[in-house]
Amino acid sequence: MPHRFPWARWSDQRLMLLKLRDLGLRIDGTWVGSCVDELYAELDARDIRLKPHVWVSDEWFSPGGVSGFAVPFYLLHPRLMRLEKSQLIEVEGGSHHECMKIMRHECGHAIQHGYQLHRRREWQRLFGKSSVKYPEAYRPNPASKKYVQHLRRWYAQSHPDEDFAETFAVWLKPRSDWKRRYAGWPALQKLEYVDRLMAEIAGTVPKARNREVVDPLRSIKTTLFEHYTYRRAVYSVEYPPHYDEDLLRLFSSDPRHRHKPTAAGFLRTHRADIRRIVSRWTGEYQFSLDQVLTDMIGRARELKLRVVGPERQLLTDFMVLLTARTMSFLVGQGRRDWIAV
Structure with a gap:
């Protein structure tokens, strides 16, 4: 794969002028594709029928109402991972362990969307209303035991949807031992609810399967230079x-x-x-x-x-x-x- 693309041998300066849509990347045959297969196997083990569709875009995200999620382009080629690291110092999701953590989180969003879980009263009582507007910034309480700790920066505290996705990710991970890990935490009630909820939907067809693909890489005209100029501004403090x-x-x-x-x-x-x-x-x-x-x-x-x-x-x-x-x-x-x- 590394030799399929002419840009794999280009300098950073030349590569940064390339548009994202011209990278020509696909998930099939990559290590990220293997992670998707592993995610599907974890869902099969729980008899969850919905398998999120996965596409390539400029970052990780699962659009509202869509039963799938996007993965960032840089993970699909070692040359792009090196560029990502040179621009932002680290590669988010760049290891098998980190990639699976994020995929389980995004899968939680897709499951929520597909089965319309946020419409349930018990879901709203435990996590809050999904309709709450996402904040421009959030202020986490690192000492809180009301939320699971999965992704960085106490992300479960940012929004009800993220709270559910984080809780689902902890629940889905094989051998996570969440009952012992969160014993005595208020967050355990959420995990136990997810455990019951997933048993209820096991083997059932999703109510609102939406296979829309939002902002696929092939449609993004932004150059790599423009992309990283924006990302560095976002990560700035x-x-x-x-x-x-x-x-x-x-x-x-x-x-x-x-x-x-x-x-x-x-x-x-x-x-x-x-x-x-x-x-x-x-x-x-x-x-x-x-x-x-x-x-x-x-x-x-x-x-x-x-x-x-x-x-x-x-x-x-x-x-x-x-x-x-x-x-x-x-x-x-x-x-x-x-x-x-």
């Missing part, structure tokens, strides 16, 4: 720019330490590890964290800060500080844009 107090608590501006390693150099050296670990702790995207680190490194350089004390402890303290600031931002302010999943 607006943290307060005043980091001096935090930096001065960890590093020294005392001229006596001018021969010590610079704080800017120290942060650059450990940048990738800081990004990765804090992203795992907070659920924030590495691209967003990298912007904050860029600002902090620049400010540390301007303040001529130096590293004083054990570097391992200093690294831990810095990651804890960045985690605290990130969580405060997510809970207190929300993002400036909504990222649909």
Whole structure:
């Protein structure tokens, strides 16, 4: 497959000028296609008749009322996955484990749409009304036990539909042991309801099967350059720019330490590890964290800060500080844009 497409050997600069519709990608024969087959097998094991149709678009999404979902184009070729990583630092859904997690979530939307589950009173009592407008931003409570924890950034808290999709995904995963994992959580009531609901619809034909394909890749005239310009803007955040107090608590501006390693150099050296670990702790995207680190490194350089004390402890303290600031931002302010999943 990697040699089927002329653009697979192009430079990033040339590739970015290509329109998404001209990539010519298909799911068949790719590792993503194998993930779809695995998803279908999981549904068969539960005797769920609806098998979501899957198509290629510019991102993950399941349109309202449609019993299927889209997968992002970049997953279908290693050259595009490398481009995605170079532009956004990480590849969402880029491993088998992560791809299956997202597919189970999107499958939850498709099942909801196909069987019109959101019209049931018990569904509305537990999850809320599907008709509630999606917010431009949401403020999660990381400590809440009313919701399952599946995708990053406590996504179940963003909307009733996402709450159901996340709960369904946890329920569907083989050997997830959700009864033990969520014992004592209010979220367990939702999982038990999904368990009963899926047993009820097992073997039945969907009420509203809609195989519409929305925004297929072949119809998208946007270039890769335009696509990533937009995506970087979406992933951008607006943290307060005043980091001096935090930096001065960890590093020294005392001229006596001018021969010590610079704080800017120290942060650059450990940048990738800081990004990765804090992203795992907070659920924030590495691209967003990298912007904050860029600002902090620049400010540390301007303040001529130096590293004083054990570097391992200093690294831990810095990651804890960045985690605290990130969580405060997510809970207190929300993002400036909504990222649909």
